Amino acid sequence: MEHILSFIQQHIELIYIVILSVFLGVEVISRVPSVLHTPLMSGANAIHGVVIIGAIIVMGQAEQDNYLALVLGFLAVILGTVNVVGGFVVTDRMLEMFKKKKK
Numbered sequence: 001m002e003h004i005l006s007f008i009q010q011h012i013e014l015i016y017i018v019i020l021s022v023f024l025g026v027e028v029i030s031r032v033p034s035v036l037h038t039p040l041m042s043g044a045n046a047i048h049g050v051v052i053i054g055a056i057i058v059m060g061q062a063e064q065d066n067y068l069a070l071v072l073g074f075l076a077v078i079l080g081t082v083n084v085v086g087g088f089v090v091t092d093r094m095l096e097m098f099k100k101k102k103k
Helices: 002-010 012-030 034-061 067-097
Strands: none
Touching: 002 012, 034 067
16 A cells, blocks of 8 residues: 555656646547547548557567566557447448438
């Protein structure tokens, strides 16, 4: 428990930044009109592509006995891939709404 408290005391500024970033992100996302959802989803897909590449690099550089880095890298690859695929599915479905229907 003392280790956790000392970590919080040493990194209190970073914790404040993360908390403020979460509140700012919620405010920004809640005010985005639905028309801009598709372009923003495409941007999020690009960001998660970078996350996937970074996780693969971390897993490749980790030592074989460093199970924490390997497990976290594996989870980042899986969750990033699910997010990218889901984003492309949602974007594709939204773009289908704007196509003219064939008679």
